[in-house]
Amino acid sequence: MSKTTVVGASPVRVDGLAKVMGSAQYVDDLDFGPGLLHAVVVESTQAHAKLKKVDISAAEKAPGVVRVITGKDFPFTFGLYMHDRYIFPQDRVRFVGEQVAAVIAETPEAALRAAKLVKVHYEPLPAVLSLSDALKKDAVLLHPKLDTYARVPWFYPQAGTNIAHWRKTRKGDVEKGFKQADYILEDTYTVPRYAHCPIEPHAVTGLYDLSGRLTLWASSQSPFAQRNVMAIALKPLGLSHRDIRIVTPYVGGGFGGKAGVSMEIIAAVAAIAMKGRPVKLHWTREQEFMNTSQRQGVIARVKMGVKKSGEIVALEHTLHWDAGASAEYGANVVNAVGLSATGPYRVPNVKIDSVCVYTNMPPCGAYRGFGYSEFHFGLESHMTRVAQAIGMDPVEFRRINAIREGDTLAYGAPMNAGDLQGAIDQVAKEIRWGKPVKSKKSNTAIGKGLACFWKAPAMPPNASSAAFLKFNEDGSLNLTVSGMEIGQGFLTVMAQIASEVLTVPVEKIRVETPDTDRNPYEWQTVGSHVTWSCGNAVRAAAEEVKAKLLATVGRARKLKVKDLYLADECVKSRTDATFSMPFREFVIDGIMQPKGNFIGGPIQGSGMFMPEFTSALGDPATSQGGHPNVHYTVGCAGVILEVDKETGKTTILKAALAIDAGKAVHPELVKGQIVGGIVQGLATALYEDIRYAPNGRLLNPNFTDYKIPTALDCPQEIVPIILETPQPDGPFGARGVAEHTMIACAPMVADAIADAIGVRLQTMPLTAEKVALALRGIDYDEVKGDNLGFCFRGRPCDYSFSIAGQ
Amino acid sequence: MKHITFQLNGSARSVWVGPNETLLDVLRGKLGIKTPKEGCGRGDCGACTVLLDGKAVRSCLILAVEVEGQSVTTLEGVGQKGPTALQKAFIENNVFQCGFCAPGVILAASALLAENPKPSEAEVREALAGNLCRCTGYEPIVKTVLAVAKKTARQSTSRRVRS
Numbered sequence: 001m002s003k004t005t006v007v008g009a010s011p012v013r014v015d016g017l018a019k020v021m022g023s024a025q026y027v028d029d030l031d032f033g034p035g036l037l038h039a040v041v042v043e044s045t046q047a048h049a050k051l052k053k054v055d056i057s058a059a060e061k062a063p064g065v066v067r068v069i070t071g072k073d074f075p076f077t078f079g080l081y082m083h084d085r086y087i088f089p090q091d092r093v094r095f096v097g098e099q100v101a102a103v104i105a106e107t108p109e110a111a112l113r114a115a116k117l118v119k120v121h122y123e124p125l126p127a128v129l130s131l132s133d134a135l136k137k138d139a140v141l142l143h144p145k146l147d148t149y150a151r152v153p154w155f156y157p158q159a160g161t162n163i164a165h166w167r168k169t170r171k172g173d174v175e176k177g178f179k180q181a182d183y184i185l186e187d188t189y190t191v192p193r194y195a196h197c198p199i200e201p202h203a204v205t206g207l208y209d210l211s212g213r214l215t216l217w218a219s220s221q222s223p224f225a226q227r228n229v230m231a232i233a234l235k236p237l238g239l240s241h242r243d244i245r246i247v248t249p250y251v252g253g254g255f256g257g258k259a260g261v262s263m264e265i266i267a268a269v270a271a272i273a274m275k276g277r278p279v280k281l282h283w284t285r286e287q288e289f290m291n292t293s294q295r296q297g298v299i300a301r302v303k304m305g306v307k308k309s310g311e312i313v314a315l316e317h318t319l320h321w322d323a324g325a326s327a328e329y330g331a332n333v334v335n336a337v338g339l340s341a342t343g344p345y346r347v348p349n350v351k352i353d354s355v356c357v358y359t360n361m362p363p364c365g366a367y368r369g370f371g372y373s374e375f376h377f378g379l380e381s382h383m384t385r386v387a388q389a390i391g392m393d394p395v396e397f398r399r400i401n402a403i404r405e406g407d408t409l410a411y412g413a414p415m416n417a418g419d420l421q422g423a424i425d426q427v428a429k430e431i432r433w434g435k436p437v438k439s440k441k442s443n444t445a446i447g448k449g450l451a452c453f454w455k456a457p458a459m460p461p462n463a464s465s466a467a468f469l470k471f472n473e474d475g476s477l478n479l480t481v482s483g484m485e486i487g488q489g490f491l492t493v494m495a496q497i498a499s500e501v502l503t504v505p506v507e508k509i510r511v512e513t514p515d516t517d518r519n520p521y522e523w524q525t526v527g528s529h530v531t532w533s534c535g536n537a538v539r540a541a542a543e544e545v546k547a548k549l550l551a552t553v554g555r556a557r558k559l560k561v562k563d564l565y566l567a568d569e570c571v572k573s574r575t576d577a578t579f580s581m582p583f584r585e586f587v588i589d590g591i592m593q594p595k596g597n598f599i600g601g602p603i604q605g606s607g608m609f610m611p612e613f614t615s616a617l618g619d620p621a622t623s624q625g626g627h628p629n630v631h632y633t634v635g636c637a638g639v640i641l642e643v644d645k646e647t648g649k650t651t652i653l654k655a656a657l658a659i660d661a662g663k664a665v666h667p668e669l670v671k672g673q674i675v676g677g678i679v680q681g682l683a684t685a686l687y688e689d690i691r692y693a694p695n696g697r698l699l700n701p702n703f704t705d706y707k708i709p710t711a712l713d714c715p716q717e718i719v720p721i722i723l724e725t726p727q728p729d730g731p732f733g734a735r736g737v738a739e740h741t742m743i744a745c746a747p748m749v750a751d752a753i754a755d756a757i758g759v760r761l762q763t764m765p766l767t768a769e770k771v772a773l774a775l776r777g778i779d780y781d782e783v784k785g786d787n788l789g790f791c792f793r794g795r796p797c798d799y800s801f802s803i804a805g806q
Numbered sequence: 807m808k809h810i811t812f813q814l815n816g817s818a819r820s821v822w823v824g825p826n827e828t829l830l831d832v833l834r835g836k837l838g839i840k841t842p843k844e845g846c847g848r849g850d851c852g853a854c855t856v857l858l859d860g861k862a863v864r865s866c867l868i869l870a871v872e873v874e875g876q877s878v879t880t881l882e883g884v885g886q887k888g889p890t891a892l893q894k895a896f897i898e899n900n901v902f903q904c905g906f907c908a909p910g911v912i913l914a915a916s917a918l919l920a921e922n923p924k925p926s927e928a929e930v931r932e933a934l935a936g937n938l939c940r941c942t943g944y945e946p947i948v949k950t951v952l953a954v955a956k957k958t959a960r961q962s963t964s965r966r967v968r969s
Contacts, residue, residue, distance in 0.1 A: 010900070012897060012898060012900065013897075013900050015905065016896075016897040016900060016902070017889075017897055018905075019902050019905030019908050020885075020889065020893050020896045020897045020901075020902065020905075020908060020912065021881070021885045021889060021893065022840075022841035022880075022881035022882055022884075022885065022908075022909050024905050024908075025840070026843070026906060028834075028843070028844065029840040031838075196940075197940055198904070198906070198940055199843075199845045199851055199853055199904070199906045199907050199938055199939065199940055200843065200845065200853075200904070200906045201844075201845065250904070250905060250906075251904060252843070252845075252904050252905070252906025252907075253903075253904040253906060253940050253941060254904075255940070282844075284847065285845070285846040285847065285848070285850075285851075486904060487902075487903030487904030487905070487941045488903065489900070489903070668900050669900065672900065672903060672941075672942065672946065675942065675943040675945050675946070676903065676941050676942050676943040677943075678943060679943030679944070679945075680940065680943070702846065702848065702850060703846055703850035703851055703938065704848075704850055708938060708940065709943075709944070710934075710935045710936075710938060710944075711930075711931040711932075711934040711935050711937070711939075711944040711947070711948060712931050712932065712935045714931075714943060714944050714945060718943070718945060
């Protein structure tokens with residue numbers, strides 16, 4: 001890699017001033033004048049019921065109400081990968097909190113009052129609230145018309161069941177592998193649902209103007225994907241892509257929850273119903289928990305066979321996912337895990353079954369980590385247990401099996417570059433692995449844990465990015481892209497890449513959030529892929545601009561382009577040290593010739609990127625033959641923690657995380673992802689604890705009862721470590737890092753708790769309550785009661801992974 | 807409806823408010839003040855933090871009628887003469903990510919430093935414990951507040967020495 005000056009530095013964020021001075025606008029900050037209408041939805045009280053009648057007559061007559069809309073007005077389905085989500089339910093409701101109707105009124109208060117006047121007549125159906133119920137023979141079906149839904153070709157829904165998708169990966173011969181093994185361990189791990197909890201709830205305002213153009217101002221990670229999903233869903237109304245415009249100002253946190261489309265389409269149809277007047281839909285915190293998407297729960301069975309030498313010879317990994325009432329996005333989480341559930345290890349014989357199951361729970365979707373946090377909990381816990389069982393140091397065991405460049409992945413393609421060994425070494429050193437720490441207090445014990453991680457972006461094979469660059473008279477630049485600034489620093493990183501190529505300082509590059517009418521295409525801001533993908537597009541656009549700068553000067557001054565180069569915002573010459581033409585002198589106005597005419601004109605450029613080597617067309621029975629993932633980012637994390645033996649409370653003394661960023665375009669932002677990701681990951685490991693009543697109602701949809709970290713809940717020390725093994729097809733060698741930083745948190749904590757007090761917990765979260773009970777010899781699963789955080793009844797170890805009829 | 811008058815970011819403002827309207831709704835909906843954000847509407851998240859007579863409060867839990875005659879400061883009022891030392895440090899250190907919690911955090915931290923110019927780390931964490939941030943892991947926020955407090959203390963000491 002050539003030496004860089006801006007890429008690899010940590011300039012001030014391009015959005016820093018606006019966010020700190022308070023001028024950064026979020027959707028709810030935009031004013032739409034006195035004509036603005038407000039929508040409030042009527043929510044299902046039933047987990048599963050036939051919808052007999054939605055009586056809106058009283059609500060329609062309520063003061064301030066202008067319209068009430070239901071599934072009769074908009075009988076359409078939608079979805080990102082599969083059209084199994086309903087704008088409004090048609091014949092049945094599928095979860096408590098589902099939108100049955102929307103009341104549109106002059107004020108939010110009037111809409112809320114009238115929503116209570118809508119009478120919904122239900123005929124209850126048996127609710128499918130556990131994976132066992134969903135998968136049993138003659139199970140009640142959530143989607144009897146499953147086989148009729150449009151979907152991407154790499155999803156395999158099983159008609160006549162509750163299985164939305166089943167990803168099967170087969171490599172080598174797993175039975176033969178287990179026969180070669182000296183030791184086999186098989187066990188079950190469970191991970192409940194989690195909520196994203198961005199501090200800004202979903203909000204959207206829609207306007208269907210009198211010319212028939214639909215504009216949505218949305219808090220979204222996916223403006224273009226949203227436009228596409230809506231254009232397909234609303235086609236029966238005569239709308240197409242050209243008629244729909246999505247404007248996305250700053251987003252107050254996404255974490256996957258604002259990817260794809262969820263509540264936004266309700267605002268879209270409300271606006272269509274009220275042609276000519278803007279309509280706002282602002283989710284309450286409760287709705288943010290219940291009716292956007294959650295992280296899926298999973299029960300995973302891990303069976304691993306190893307040689308005495310520590311070499312893994314076979315892995316069978318079966319995962320049953322609680323997708324909730326629709327799987328239009330969640331099934332792709334299941335798919336991603338089905339391809340990658342070996343973790344970052346070389347395993348010759350693999351059998352993975354990743355099964356996406358409908359339940360009458362809120363729908364699930366993308367959440368930072370996209371399934372990898374969930375499967376790493378079981379897999380990495382298992383790695384440590386297997387190592388200990390064969391008398392090997394768990395870190396040494398990971399070193400022996402760590403994946404290397406060129407190894408064959410579970411689906412047959414080769415592994416990309418990445419320094420997992422280096423990451424393990426650095427983290428082991430940082431937490432002084434192998435040197436036990438004794439607590440100075442009699443009531444506490446100290447333990448250490450270490451876990452590896454990997455993750456690939458999960459995207460369709462033709463997901464692409466594009467960028468536009470244009471010069472202004474003063475030599476400053478406007479860069480337009482449609483990746484979203486969701487906090488990660490995307491806009492700054494894109495400015496750095498353009499700056500590196502064009503020598504224009506970052507502070508002279510204006511780059512702002514997108515508008516689908518004016519900005520170039522971007523698939524979505526998900527999967528930690530925009531630094532890599534959109535970064536490549538920006539670099540291509542900058543190279544085009546650079547070529548135009550050189551060509552213009554060459555032509556106007558009759559110089560050879562090969563002798564010219566860019567430095568300090570000027571075109572300079574290698575053959576004439578005195579020659580220097582500042583960009584500001586010609587990038588708009590051109591260069592004057594002796595006769596008074598001008599050569600040149602406004603200089604601008606465009607670039608795009610699509611990973612042309614990927615393919616989702618693997619064999620459905622084995623996943624062999626395709627190239628579904630572009631690359632993996634690898635890393636390792638470790639923790640030192642203290643457990644109070646009386647209360648069970650865990651205190652994190654130190655956490656360290658090493659990740660191979662390829663090239664850290666902005667090291668301070670990478671470190672920001674590490675610190676933020678660790679704190680978010682530790683919260684899922686230790687105390688975020690979602691609870692449902694036995695009737696499927698979410699019990700703790702607020703920050704009083706669902707605890708996310710405060711400033712008082714952080715590790716005493718966090719050590720971020722960046723490794724840089726270049727990604728050959730990345731911009732300046734960069735690959736993504738953002739989601740990865742929370743993946744190792746749960747297993748490393750489980751390991752460290754086991755190390756400290758000898759208790760192995762296999763059900764997340766690893767709460768103080770669970771630890772304290774375990775220390776007293778009480779199995780939490782025996783006493784936990786009915787209010788569960790995941791779609792599972794009874795003891796996890798009793799769960800049967802057999803599927804009726806298969 | 808009641809007509810109330812109070813100081814908003816240094817200027818007297820008058821507005822008609824209903825008996826059940828929160829200060830947050832009145833600021834955002836009637837006075838064009840958009841930096842206090844609604845994150846939960848029940849006092850859990852702190853995104854709506856404003857200063858009421860210098861104290862950090864949650865504007866979603868205060869009825870607008872209560873602020874009659876009092877002084878309300880929002881982030882719009884903090885940087886009127888350019889960024890404060892705290893704001894400058896937050897910008898330079900790339901502290902915030904999505905930025906949605908930033909107005910509340912900046913006001914809570916400003917109120918802390920006004921009352922306790924030399925806080926300990928524990929005091930900073932305690933003072934900010936009511937302002938939820940899902941992005942940063944709080945570390946850069948806490949470090950920056952401590953650094954600004956230290957720098958301000960050093961500067962005021964050296965000023966005293968010189969004079």
